[in-house]
Amino acid sequence: MIEGRITRISGPIVYAEGLDGCGLYDVVDVGNSKLIGEIIRLQEGAAVIQVYEDTTGMTIGEKVVSRLRPLALCLGPGLIGKIYDGIQRPLENMYEETGAFLLSGQRSAPLDEQKKFHFVPSLEQNDEISSGVVLGTVQETESIIHKIMVPPLTRGKKLTKIFPEGDYTINDTIAETELGEKLQLSQYWPVRVPRPYVEKLSVSEPLMTGQRVIDVFFPLSKGGTAAIPGGFGTGKTMTQHAIAKWCDADVIVYIGCGERGNEMTDVLSEFPTLIDPRTGRSLMERTILIANTSNMPVAAREVSLYSGITLAEYYRDMGMAVAIMADSTSRWAEALRELSGRMEEMPAEEGFPAYLPTRLAEFYERAGRVTTLCSKEGSVSIIGAVSPPGGDFSEPVTQHTKRFTRCFWALDRELANARHYPAIGWIESYSEYAAEVEEWWNRLDPRWAEVRLQALDLLKREQRLLQIVRLIGPDALPATDRLILIVAEMIKNGFLQQSAFDDIDVYSVPEKQIMILSLIMQFYIGALDIIKKGVSLSKVSLLPVREEIIRIKTSVPNDNLEQIAVVAKHLAEQFDSLEQQYRKVDVR
Ligand SMILES: Nc1ncnc2c1ncn2[C@@H]1O[C@H](COP(=O)(O)OP(=O)(O)O)[C@@H](O)[C@H]1O
Ligand SMILES: [Mg+2]
Known part of the structure; x- marks a missing residue:
């Protein structure tokens, strides 16, 4: 363990020294209340740390302890139906423990560690394994069969032991490799690193949303990317909700990012009561929510997008079609801007950091339809809302997002004022997937x-x-x-x-x-x-x-x-x- 001292505090950005030997993006416990932070810049033991919780009351000289590992999510059965903050703290459990306000330094296990899941092995002792291979399955919800996969960084090539069908918690060992590695129902994955796959595939199947203007005029593919830009009140959130409810993805990851808290409350109260038309089950049985409302720490908002996409990739790796909604990526970009400002970086367009386009590209790049490590086809589709100030689409976040997404569902103020909903304008919007999904439609209805x-x-x-x-x-x-x-x-x-x-x-x-x-x-x-x-x-x-x-x-x-x-x-x-x-x- 490496221990350093705080030398300077600027809101969510904390400077520390004495951290020689740490790695970039290592997780650190910051201050006496052990707030979760991440090293985002390092120079000879002096580190700049982004802190995911409120730093009020922290003082110079308090210690910083590196955990010598990157910020990672716990992935395993039990994720579905959960509501997390940006760093995978389960909000419901924490609410039960301490009430409506998150306390700094408060911890709660991301997944239920007591609950037993019924594991059915699909491999036997001495079977060869490699990264991503399916060890067995767990029925996670009525409609989701959760594949337990060999974690991508496992080095062993052979199973020396696999436990019989039965009930296990996420931390119980269910298999062992010849190198003595113990495998569990859950695994960790660093949020900022895309999960591996075999190859990217073409995106020829549409993600049916049930919204006519989208499906017929401006279709999105499974594995595709779409942006929903629109001024305040033009229907970004309603459109995202409609897609989350009715699209034909297997799993939905919904990131409420920097928007009003009551919109997340709507999702929470409405989704459990809605029925998935394909499975006849509650929509919450295929949904994971990440809530980082406007009143929560900005650094956690910055990371919430990566947490969301990591969850999505994990289910993709099982061979599922996952759709991820981020409302709104503009609030995320504002978090980047605030953090960058506090680090005194040179601002570029409208005060956003010069790396804004790179970060947006990295995010949308993680969408796609792929052959997974277990030889299945899985996809992640990303739908990002953009809220340009004043509804002006020439501002940097909208412009850069337009470069990296292939569907552009431009919300039109005039249509919204005329109460024409969804206010997706047919002149400005486009989809570059139309040619790709044509064959699929031809099979359904050649007209x-x-x-x-x-x-x-x-x-x-x-x-x-x-x-x-x-x-x-x-x-x-x-x-x-x-x-x-x-x-x-x-x-x-x-x-x-x-x-x-x-x-x-x-x-x-x-x-x-x-x-x-x-x-x-x-x-x-x-x-x-x-x-x-x-x-x-x-x-x-x-x-x-x-x-x-x-x-x-x-x-x-x-x-x-x-x-x-x-x-x-x-x-x-x-x-x-x-x-x-x-x-x-x-x-x-
Ligand atoms: N598809 C729709 N059907 C009916 N009303 C809609 C629809 N989309 C938007 N609205 C109306 O517009 C209002 C604002 O939409 P909202 O999604 O909250 O806007 P934004 O997120 O862009 O600020 C909603 O409260 C609702 O009254
Ligand atoms: Mg909104």
Whole structure:
């Protein structure tokens, strides 16, 4: 053990000397109350330490003790359903112990050390092993089978002992290698180091979110990255929550990072009551929460992103699809800025440290679909909210995030003001995954690529027409152009707008998404045809089926899509009868 002394304190940044022999990023116990800190700069025994707890009351001269190991997470069964702070302290247990306010220096084991899990071995004595190989399984929740894997840094190549099926705690030995290494249900991994895998794979399967504007217009792949930039109140948190609730990932890691505490409370009270449509079980049975609200120490906020991604990688390594949400990465960047300022580093753009882009890149780089060490396919998808001050997307965090993410779901202030939710703007947003997921969609419904482009194109034309309308009014436009305005309205009301508060509309299965959009485009093509034949636009716009199509999103439940065929029939009938009326008029 190496012991040093505190020489200077600047909020969460503490300077110490006498730490020769320590490594960069070693964990240290700081001061008499043994606060958790991490060495982030070293110069001949003088260290700069980032402290994850409140340093109020600490004095110069108190001791600093290095634990000679990096900041690591405890990974094993029991993680699911937990709520942690940025350094994996279980908030619920600590609440039970001391009440609502975290005490500095307070400790609690990250995982329940008493609980027994039923372990079923899948290897035998003398079996060869390597990093990541599955030793056996534990049923962690009703829907999650937790694979117990050989920790990546294990050196032994052979099992000399594996314990029989039975109940074990996370610290019980369940296997031994020929080098005498003891393996348990749990393992440690340093948060700042990406967990190893065999290779990165292409990202061709979409992460279905049940949100139509995302899945059809701006799809995200399993293993992909997305940014949700938007000013205050435009719906970042609501969008993240909707994805966390309804996306088809196996495990969700939700990082509440520097935002208001009551938003985390919403998650905590709502998630356990919601049912996962795929498993029929509570959504909390696939979710891990990391809460670092605005009133908690900034250094812990800085590390919370890495803690979250490490948890995600651990479940990825078992061959699962994991989705991680960070709300908001801007608050994380602000933590970086504050820490950097206190270390008196040279500031770059808007006071952020020069390494902001590198750090963002490192974070998003940990997303991906991979072949895991146990030869399974697993993925980590990252969805980061960005809250640019004043909603100005030209600020550094938004700009750099844009470089490292391939989906950009730009929230539009005007849409939010008009209560068009989700307020994802269709002109500014994009997804670079559209080409990659096309084949997947083709298998489900080959109309996807076509109606998607048609609808996006129509919305672009609407945008241009609206500029003309602003100058000279709608009446000067030809009927075909006015039809575009009408259909664009249908796309917005009947397809893009989606209420998070409507029982049916809250999420749409992919089949329904395409059926709605196809019907709207069918309406457009049919209408265009009869207008060209001479039928007046007002007759077309008064067809009752128009309203019927717009209402499908809230009237047709996801498990009763046959009802949409009825609407399609009405569409054909009403166009037919309109055309016939017109013919009669024509003959006379
Ligand atoms: N999909 C949605 N459906 C209904 N209302 C929404 C939706 N998205 C956002 N809202 C409304 O917008 C408000 C602000 O959203 P929120 O996600 O908290 O914004 P932000 O996190 O960007 O500050 C919500 O309280 C809600 O009333
Ligand atoms: Mg928010």
